[in-house]
Amino acid sequence: MTATFTDRSPRFIRIVRRIPVWIIVGILLVVVVYPLFWLLTGSLKTQEEFLNNPTWALPEDWTNFDNYVEAWTTGNLAVYIRNSVLAVVPALFLTIVFGVAAGFALEVMVWKGRGPVLLAFLAGIMIPGQMILLPLFTIYFRAGLTGTLWPLIITYTAIGLPLTVFMMATYFRSVPREIFEAATLDGANIFRMFWTIGFPLVRNAIFTVALVQFFFIWNDLLIALTFTTRDDLRTIQVGLLNFTGQFGQIQYGPTFAAIAVNVIGTLAIYLFLNQRVMKGLTAGSVKG
């Protein structure tokens, strides 16, 4: 973007003009960053400090990680994170494998009826999760799956498919058709074409879609809350929701630490991949 408000006024006036903007940016930084900073400092405070010092005071000992230990073990955070990983990783894998293959079949391959099928997938994007909750609960209950993580894996896979299929179809559309036609003339069969040509060409796109789906699934509360009937199956979001209850309202430190673990974990992924996360999430969401 090079659209500028160029003017020939002296530098001094330009600086004065920018003051309101810097104030806005300053406010923005305080509003976005300070609550997180407050959370992190809170997670290092002892119960004493919570009761005696003002809330904005800095922790007296910056290396006091007792709260984290407490949250991790007594607070079952370790178990919740394990459950989340066990549910999210297989679901993510299945969503991507099924979704990329379906996107290829719907966009690159030529057959009657692919329009309506793509539209059927598209319809799934706008259906609220509440609409499929009760039948699924009944099915999983009857199939005896309620004591496992399978309901989460299956549901996440299905819910992730519409957006994944749609985004993959869009990415395949931008690949010149001549590439696939040339490969056909060279005698490649369709599966070879998918693996050696289609897949590598959209590899970056797949990574972006996977990232988008990861954040959706990892942060899900509705599905996890409905289908995790046992305490030891709770995912991190459900566990966190019940966290304050577990310790009683008075235990500040471990609560702050538990929230902080969530925030720091997400922050780590985000800092490494922020441009891609921003692009992916905005692209994925607008199409939804």
Added chain:
Amino acid sequence: MNRVLGDWRAILVLLGPALLVYTLVMLVPIFWSLGYTVFEGNPITGFEFVGLNNFATLFTDPKIADALVFTLKYAVVLTIAQVGFGYLLALIYVFWLRKASSLIRTLAFFPVVLPTVAVALLFQELFKIAPQNGLVNDLLNLVGIQSVDWFASPDTAFLVLILMDLWRSMGFYAVLLYAGLVDIPDDLFESARLDGASGWRLVRHIVIPLSLPVLLSSIIFSVNGTLKVFDSVLALTNGGPGNTTTPLTLYMYQTSFTYGEYGYGSSIALLLTIICLLVTIFIFRSSRRDLTKG
């Protein structure tokens, strides 16, 4: 060539798994859920056919009216707030910060990826009154204002909810709208400036009209998302005080799982789905209108 690209067996292998999972776990349950709407009960106590009773209840249940009003109020207020603030941020990114906006964009976007539950718990602590004040009440005391019990009254609870969701989402809309603004060709600004437009007039007559398509899709996307609000309400206020911050999604959840009313719960889910569908149809219609305008 068409023999290869149109090979039915290959299509089945590639599309089959996705279509099967999608059909069994989403499409079938949607119709199954439609079937539930004419029954009363749940799988454990058994079902009883009640015809259109659930829909009759839908129209007379005062809690539905409350939930619907809350859902719409939340959707309208938050949409205006998040698209408005997002647009303001996007304008700041494009016109004032320019190339330096990358860092600010990255920072302002970060809350978008945070788990809602974590953010809600953080805001509970920020706005806490008892037994120990949170940061907000401490700051109020500092300037001589008495502590407020934010979650005790419907209006303040609503305010905190909106503030929290605004905090979570404005960076997202800012990036979305920023992408739209960056697409505007520079020569348009140049010629407008040559015609003597600057500052606010430039924004009003050039920037807003030209970013209207992306602004419109942000608004409709936002409405569609806010109508489905669930996580943030459940984690922040749990619908309270009373049921004053209970949206349709949460009421459906409570009806189904707290009271075991699958039939009525499905009817509420259907109502929500219809509202979302209407909004989506509106998306397609308005985007088509934009295309014809060129």
